[in-house]
Amino acid sequence: MDYSAYLVPVLLAFVAxxxxxxxxxxxxxxxxxxxxxxxxxxxxxxxLVGLLTAVYMLRASGAMDLLGSLLAPVLxxxxxxxxxxxLLFVRPVSGxxxxxxxxxxxxxxxxxxxxxxxxxxxxxxxxxxxxxxAVYFGSAGIRKTRYAIPAALLADLAGFMSAAFAVRLLFx
Amino acid sequence: xxxxxxxxxxxxxxxLYGILNDTIDAVGSAAMEGAAAAVELCLGMAGVMCxxxxxxxxxxxxxxxxxxxxxxxxxxxxxxxxxxxDPDTLAALSGNVSANLLGLGxxxxxxxxxxxxxxxAGCGGRATDELCRLVVLNTASIQLLPTTVAGVRGALGxxxxxxxxxxxxxxxxxxxxxGLLAAGIxxxxxxx
Numbered sequence: 001m002d003y004s005a006y007l008v009p010v011l012l013a014f015v016a017x018x019x020x021x022x023x024x025x026x027x028x029x030x031x032x033x034x035x036x037x038x039x040x041x042x043x044x045x046x047x048l049v050g051l052l053t054a055v056y057m058l059r060a061s062g063a064m065d066l067l068g069s070l071l072a073p074v075l076x077x078x079x080x081x082x083x084x085x086x087l088l089f090v091r092p093v094s095g096x097x098x099x100x101x102x103x104x105x106x107x108x109x110x111x112x113x114x115x116x117x118x119x120x121x122x123x124x125x126x127x128x129x130x131x132x133x134a135v136y137f138g139s140a141g142i143r144k145t146r147y148a149i150p151a152a153l154l155a156d157l158a159g160f161m162s163a164a165f166a167v168r169l170l171f172x
Numbered sequence: 173x174x175x176x177x178x179x180x181x182x183x184x185x186x187x188l189y190g191i192l193n194d195t196i197d198a199v200g201s202a203a204m205e206g207a208a209a210a211v212e213l214c215l216g217m218a219g220v221m222c223x224x225x226x227x228x229x230x231x232x233x234x235x236x237x238x239x240x241x242x243x244x245x246x247x248x249x250x251x252x253x254x255x256x257x258d259p260d261t262l263a264a265l266s267g268n269v270s271a272n273l274l275g276l277g278x279x280x281x282x283x284x285x286x287x288x289x290x291x292x293a294g295c296g297g298r299a300t301d302e303l304c305r306l307v308v309l310n311t312a313s314i315q316l317l318p319t320t321v322a323g324v325r326g327a328l329g330x331x332x333x334x335x336x337x338x339x340x341x342x343x344x345x346x347x348x349x350x351g352l353l354a355a356g357i358x359x360x361x362x363x364x
Contacts, residue, residue, distance in 0.1 A: 007334055015230050024233045033229025036278075037222035041214055048210040054179055056206030057186035060198040066189070094175060103213055103324045104206075111330035120325055120336050124318030125343035129311040136307055137299065139285045140292035147358035148304040152311040155351025159312065162346035166339035 044096050051100035055086070059104065078157075079164050083115050087122055092129035092156055099123065117171060121163035126156050216327025217320070224319035228274055237279070240270035251309075251352075252302045254291075261290045268310070275315050284310055301359045308351040314344045 019026040058064050068075075068082040075082045084105065091098040102123045109115040129152045137145055190199035231237065244266040249256040256262045264287040271280035284306070291303055299307075318340050326333040 005332065007337065012227065015227055015234070018236075019230050019234045022234050024230065026230050026233075029230040029233040030226035033226035034222035036229065037225030038218070040225065041218055041221055045210065045214045048214060049207050050179060052210040052213070053203050053206035054182035054186070056202040056209065057190075057199050058182050060202030061186040061190035061195050062193045063185050063189040094178070097175075097178070099320065099324070100210070102321075103328070104209075106324060106328050107209065111325045111328040111333075116325075116328075116330075117336055117339070120321045121339045121343050123324075124315060124321040124336065124340040125313060125347055127311045127313040132311045133307055135281060136284060136288045136310065137303075140288040140303070141297055142288075142292055142295075142299045142303065144298040144364070146299045146304060146364060147355065147362045148299055148307045151304060151308050151351055151355040151358055154354040155308055155312040155347050158350030159343055159347030162343040163339070165346075166342040167336075170339050170342070 044099070047096040048100055051094075051097050052104065055097075055100045055104050058086070059108070078161050079168075080160055081115055081118055081164060083109070084119055084122060084160075084164075087119060088160055091122065091126050091160075092153060093131075095128040095131065098128070114167060114171070117167045118164050121167055122160055125163055126159040129153060129156055213324065213327055217323030220323040220326045220333065221319060224275075224317060224322075228276055228319075231274060232276070232279070237267070237270055237274065237276070240273065241266040244269050252291075252305060254300075255287065255302050255306075258290065261287050264290070265306070269314075272310065273314055273316050275317055275319055280310075301355070304359070305352060305355050308355050309348065312344065312348040312351045314348055315340070 016026050019029070064086055068085040071085055072082040075085065080088070086101045087098060087105070090101055102119045105119040106116040109119075111117075111120070129149075133145065133148060133152060136142075137148070186199050187196070190196035241263070245256075245262060248262060248265050248269065252265065255265060264283045268280050268284035268287060271277075271283060288303060288306060291300065291306065295303075317334075317337070321336070321340075322333040325336070
């Protein structure tokens with residue numbers, strides 16, 4: 001029996017009953033949150049249109065494959081599939097750009113394929129590093145960032161390698 | 173402005189390489205496909221995204237966020253001992269980590285910024301070791317339910333959009349560990 005099949009329905013029931021037990025208007029909170037979800041989607045749609053257009057063009061021209069094959073020897077050493085090369089470069093810089101590249105990979109190879117799953121896990125386990133650093137250090141008035149950027153980028157690299165490793169381990 | 177260069181660079185590179193490689197007609201139709209795919213994707217993932225955004229909002233209303241925050245205080249006390257001495261900073265930090273964990277980015281950032289501001293007081297614009305560690309914690313996303321990715325997978329017809337969860341948790345844990353180890357080593361050898 002696949003235990004992950006329980007996750008979604010049990011979590012929904014748990015949250016609903018837990019909320020009722022705490023006298024929370026569960027349904028109001030749910031629909032309020034769903035509206036916020038719509039706002040998030042409306043926020044990413046315009047940039048997704050721009051970026052998916054560019055990503056599809058780059059793929060169709062063959063330039064993405066060229067980059068992948070150039071870096072394939074290095075990526076193979078790290079256990080990272082060369083197809084995901086675009087994601088590696090864009091993920092730390094742009095959140096919606098990474099979503100565009102990742103969803104294109106999932107669409108092209110299939111969401112349940114090895115490449116599709118690695119792309120999904122990479123998206124789920126890393127962040128938009130430069131944006132985050134800019135927000136935190138910018139608002140705290142930090143000008144000397146010292147080793148924060150190299151350390152965070154190493155964490156990203158480890159995230160990419162572990163994503164491929166975790167998919168190989170759990171979906172062999 | 174950075175994205176303007178990135179986007180223009182991507183489009184220009186595709187056209188240039190498309191001409192050299194004789195794939196320019198494919199590049200043209202791909203541009204139309206890409207724009208259409210963006211809307212399809214957003215519509216396809218709208219249901220999943222809204223549902224989970226709703227569930228998260230119920231969790232917040234139930235006080236699960238506060239419960240989770242209390243759970244993280246001892247761990248943060250070890251990871252950021254100086255910052256944790258101040259109760260307000262510790263509260264903001266643990267709220268930041270738990271909101272990140274639940275995927276509430278909108279709630280996580282203001283709390284993290286508040287903590288960073290308090291931690292940066294009196295350090296003269298130079299990132300302390302603890303501030304670097306805070307940034308690593310926040311750049312290595314630790315999310316229990318990566319709902320956006322699950323939404324994309326659902327929109328594209330994955331058999332079980334959430335079956336990647338254990339893999340995401342494992343990869344996140346390894347990534348955070350690597351980042352904190354790197355920060356630990358850098359803090360000893362970084363000269364400035």
